[in-house]
Amino acid sequence: MNQFLSRKIRMIALLAGVFVALGVPADAAQRTSGLWWMPDVASKGGEQIDQLTYFIYYLTGAVFLLTQVVYVYFLIKYRAKKGMRATYSHGDNRLELVWTAIPTAIFIGLWGYSNHLWLDVIHKEPPPGTMQVAVNAYQFGFSFQYPGPSGKLGRSDVKLISPDNVFGNDRTDPVTKEDFQSGVLELPVDKGVRILLTSRDVIHGFYIPQFRIYQDAVPGRTIDWVWFIPNKVGSYELACSQLCGSGHYNMKAPIEVVSQEEFDKWYKQKIAGSAPSSTNASAQSK
Numbered sequence: 001m002n003q004f005l006s007r008k009i010r011m012i013a014l015l016a017g018v019f020v021a022l023g024v025p026a027d028a029a030q031r032t033s034g035l036w037w038m039p040d041v042a043s044k045g046g047e048q049i050d051q052l053t054y055f056i057y058y059l060t061g062a063v064f065l066l067t068q069v070v071y072v073y074f075l076i077k078y079r080a081k082k083g084m085r086a087t088y089s090h091g092d093n094r095l096e097l098v099w100t101a102i103p104t105a106i107f108i109g110l111w112g113y114s115n116h117l118w119l120d121v122i123h124k125e126p127p128p129g130t131m132q133v134a135v136n137a138y139q140f141g142f143s144f145q146y147p148g149p150s151g152k153l154g155r156s157d158v159k160l161i162s163p164d165n166v167f168g169n170d171r172t173d174p175v176t177k178e179d180f181q182s183g184v185l186e187l188p189v190d191k192g193v194r195i196l197l198t199s200r201d202v203i204h205g206f207y208i209p210q211f212r213i214y215q216d217a218v219p220g221r222t223i224d225w226v227w228f229i230p231n232k233v234g235s236y237e238l239a240c241s242q243l244c245g246s247g248h249y250n251m252k253a254p255i256e257v258v259s260q261e262e263f264d265k266w267y268k269q270k271i272a273g274s275a276p277s278s279t280n281a282s283a284q285s286k
């Protein structure tokens with residue numbers, strides 16, 4: 001018995017050591033608020049998703065409490081007593097029918113509503129003026145490509161993805177030359193953004209908890225149906241949510257949601273920086 005106990009203690013100590021060792025180098029941004037709850041929502045569709053989440057949470061919480069209270073009540077009421085014989089019950093078919101039908105109806109309702117919500121949040125056409133940004137995931141990071149002054153990204157094809165063309169840009173398309181790349185996902189507040197998601201190597205996850213957005217990036221595919229409207233100015237972090245290799249824990253990219261004026265300033269700077277040097281020099285001389 002003692003030997004068994006000491007082995008158990010050693011095992012727990014070993015596991016604790018492993019967890020501490022794994023936890024120390026983790027480099028993700030630390031949450032400072034709402035540690036016991038979801039991070040503050042910062043997108044338009046996210047608010048609708050939260051309402052459904054809260055509804056399910058409080059409903060299951062209420063059902064859990066109710067069943068536990070009834071359970072404990074019967075445990076005490078029908079406990080073993082001196083001189084009392086146990087009886088056998090066949091149950092009640094009508095009651096069985098009722099407590100099967102009610103949860104079934106609730107589940108079907110939740111399925112219908114959540115499906116409708118998902119179509120509304122993700123699969124509806126984005127509002128006019130929605131900006132396109134290409135997002136390329138790789139071991140272990142993300143890079144972003146923005147459209148130039150025309151507001152349209154150049155043609156691209158996942159078949160063209162190579163080490164020197166990570167977005168698979170079609171270089172014969174003149175619009176492609178206007179595109180510029182960024183290591184930060186800079187977004188104007190209250191404006192729609194649609195992402196064109198690709199992966200260079202393995203499956204990654206495009207995950208922004210504050211926007212309640214999650215979508216896998218799959219090699220060989222361009223996923224173009226995810227769009228959202230960030231509605232709170234602030235700094236966020238894009239994280240990979242698929243275990244994609246040894247550097248997965250550190251796969252992330254900064255997101256800056258800024259005012260329209262600030263975004264325009266950043267955008268102009270980026271365009272000037274990505275323009276050919278002759279245009280740049282003439283722009284500076286003016």
Ligand SMILES: [Cu+2]
Binds near residue numbers: 138240
């Ligand atoms: Cu990844």
